[in-house]
Amino acid sequence: MKDQEKIKQDIVDQLVWDNRLEDVQIDVDYNGTTARLSGKVHSYNVRQAAEADALQIEGVLSVDNQLAVDASHQIDAPTDQEIQNHVKDSIYWNNRIDYSKIDVVVEDKVATLAGSVDAFWKKNLAADLAYGVNGIRNVNNKLSIVPTRERKDELIAKDVMAALSRNNQVDESRVTVNVNDGQITLSGAVNTWSENNAAYESALYAKGVRDIKNDILVKPV
Amino acid sequence: MMINNSHIKQNIIDQLNWDDRVVASDIDVDVDQGKVKLQGVVPTFDARLAAEADATIIPGVSEVINELEVRYSSESFAPTNEEIATNIRKIYQWNSHIDVNSLSVTVEDGLVTLEGAVKSYWRKMQAEELAQSVKGVIKVLNKLTVVPNKDVVDEVVADDIVNALDRNQNVKVNDIDVKVQDGIVTLSGQVSDWPTRQNIYRTALYTRGVVDIKDHISISL
Numbered sequence: 001m002k003d004q005e006k007i008k009q010d011i012v013d014q015l016v017w018d019n020r021l022e023d024v025q026i027d028v029d030y031n032g033t034t035a036r037l038s039g040k041v042h043s044y045n046v047r048q049a050a051e052a053d054a055l056q057i058e059g060v061l062s063v064d065n066q067l068a069v070d071a072s073h074q075i076d077a078p079t080d081q082e083i084q085n086h087v088k089d090s091i092y093w094n095n096r097i098d099y100s101k102i103d104v105v106v107e108d109k110v111a112t113l114a115g116s117v118d119a120f121w122k123k124n125l126a127a128d129l130a131y132g133v134n135g136i137r138n139v140n141n142k143l144s145i146v147p148t149r150e151r152k153d154e155l156i157a158k159d160v161m162a163a164l165s166r167n168n169q170v171d172e173s174r175v176t177v178n179v180n181d182g183q184i185t186l187s188g189a190v191n192t193w194s195e196n197n198a199a200y201e202s203a204l205y206a207k208g209v210r211d212i213k214n215d216i217l218v219k220p221v
Numbered sequence: 222m223m224i225n226n227s228h229i230k231q232n233i234i235d236q237l238n239w240d241d242r243v244v245a246s247d248i249d250v251d252v253d254q255g256k257v258k259l260q261g262v263v264p265t266f267d268a269r270l271a272a273e274a275d276a277t278i279i280p281g282v283s284e285v286i287n288e289l290e291v292r293y294s295s296e297s298f299a300p301t302n303e304e305i306a307t308n309i310r311k312i313y314q315w316n317s318h319i320d321v322n323s324l325s326v327t328v329e330d331g332l333v334t335l336e337g338a339v340k341s342y343w344r345k346m347q348a349e350e351l352a353q354s355v356k357g358v359i360k361v362l363n364k365l366t367v368v369p370n371k372d373v374v375d376e377v378v379a380d381d382i383v384n385a386l387d388r389n390q391n392v393k394v395n396d397i398d399v400k401v402q403d404g405i406v407t408l409s410g411q412v413s414d415w416p417t418r419q420n421i422y423r424t425a426l427y428t429r430g431v432v433d434i435k436d437h438i439s440i441s442l
Contacts, residue, residue: 010388017385019341019429020318043317049427056420058390071317078315086315093308095265095356096242119241132351134317163239166232168280169416194391194416198278205271207241 004032007059011035014053021046021053026067030060038066042074044131044138055193061218071109071135078135080106087111087136090129097122097129102143104130109137116146120209145182151208153179159206160184169198175216177203182210189219226252229281233257236279242271248289250276255283262292266353266360277415283440291331291359300357302328309333309352319348324365326352331359338368342431367404373430375401382406385424392420397438399425404432411441 008030015026024046029036035054041047047067054063071077078086084106092099102115111130117123123143130139157179164172175188184203190196196216203212230252237245243263251258257276263269273287293299300308306328313321324337333352339345345365352361379401386392386399394417397410406425412418418438425434 014385014388017381017428019343019427019431045317056389056391058388060390086311089308089311090315093312093355095354095358096267121241132317133315159239162235166236166280167278168282168414169278192391194420198416205240205242207239209241 004030007057010057011054011060014057015050018049018053020049024050026050028054033059033061034064035060035062036064036066039068040070041067042069042071043134044069044136048131069137071137074135080109083109083111083133083135086133087130090133091126094125094129097126102126106136109135110140111136111138112140112142114142116144118146118148119207120145120211121204124204145210147182147208147210149208151182153182156182156184156206156208159208160203163202163206164199167198167202170195170202175199182208183213184209184211185213185215187215189217191218191220193218226254229255229257229279232279233276233282236275237272240271240275243268243275248272252282255281256286257282257284258286258288260288261290263289264291264293266291266358270353282415293331293357293359302330305331305333305355305357309355309358312351312355313348316347316351318344319351324348328358331357332362333358333360334362334364336364338366340368340370341429342367342433343426346426367432369404369430369432371430373404375403378404378406378428378430381428381430382425385428386421389420389424392417392424394421397421401431404430405435406431406433407435407437409437411439413441415440 008028011028015021024041026037026039037050047069050067051063051065054060084104087104091097091102105112113126127139127141157177160177164170164175174190178185186199186203196218199216200214230250233250237243237248248259248261259272269289269291272289273285276282276285306326309326310321313319324335327334335348345367348365349361349363352358379399382399394412400407408421422436425431
């Protein structure tokens with residue numbers, strides 16, 4: 001059993017190791033289950049990388065990510081208007097998303113995505129593309145999902161459960177799937193964060209999904 | 222656990238049918254002793270990667286040979302080579318991690334060639350990924366060279382990778398061999414599943430001083 005100080009040190013070492021995290025000042029706290037990250041980073045991607053790093057450490061069951069994205073010290077930091085154009089173009093030029101029903105507004109370095117896409121994973125993808133744009137502080141994802149074909153809740157649930165049982169990374173016996181109006185709720189427990197992520201992806205790319213609430217806990221047995 | 226070829230094949234076909242990102246009917250699946258071959262046509266590069274990911278998570282799969290061809294449907298809007306190149310450059314320019322001034326992008330018949338220098342291996346791979354998702358791209362030839370800012374001694378790179386693997390709760394391995402020469406990392410050994418292999422690769426990917434990765438880890442069934 002690792003003690004709390006050792007786990008905290010492992011998190012710090014992991015952040016120091018990560019080549020994506022250059023010139024950052026991140027404070028780490030650990031209370032026995034949750035790692036709390038605070039400080040400033042220069043991009044949203046770096047913020048997410050730090051969170052993923054902490055989740056790799058044994059003993060970390062969740063991350064309270066308080067890192068603030070601050071790109072203001074950059075030379076030629078982009079304006080809201082520039083960021084807005086960049087987000088629009090990023091989505092427009094992506095080969096998976098129909099841009100015609102998406103509207104992007106950037107204010108105070110925060111992008112708001114409005115309009116609709118035909119799948120939940122495309123809603124996520126649109127936000128990911130926005131997060132990748134230099135200078136962005138956060139994304140407010142208000143996209144609604146209008147599937148091209150309706151799919152019954154029972155069928156979606158069946159699809160997701162079958163995908164979970166095919167997946168060699170997930171012990172499906174510990175995961176429960178509920179679907180209501182295309183909204184999936186995943187609950188139960190898994191052993192690791194990568195297993196949790198694999199279970200989430202089994203729901204994410206299923207057909208007919210409007211939303212996913214992932215309540216799966218990481219509880220090693 | 223004994224799994225036969227036709228069972229694996231059916232599982233992969235089911236997985237492709239489940240996946241909203243791909244059109245399963247256009248993909249041929251062939252399985253021989255855990256070795257999977259994917260052939261046929263997909264509409265985008267991302268769909269090609271999604272199909273490969275679908276196959277890798279099926280129990281009993283030890284290798285995936287991806288021969289899927291990217292072909293844009295004639296109705297979908299096809300950008301010119303010049304437009305593709307301009308858009309890849311733009312996307313690099315807005316990305317906070319890639320210095321567009323140090324690379325060149327050329328496009329011929331949807332085939333993208335990246336040349337120039339980046340300061341880390343993960344940036345090289347990120348440049349490739351970003352290019353793959355741009356409308357009209359059929360293939361990316363990644364000729365970028367990695368020139369780290371600071372020289373890192375091979376022994377330090379190897380130690381960094383081994384320590385990061387030790388810290389990672391998603392990688393339970395003792396017999397992975399890490400060799401580093403002139404920044405080129407060679408990973409070898411056997412693991413029991415794909416996510417473990419992927420986690421090991423990612424650990425090497427984000428380590429400082431890495432110039433290239435030769436991943437010779439095999440999946441033992």
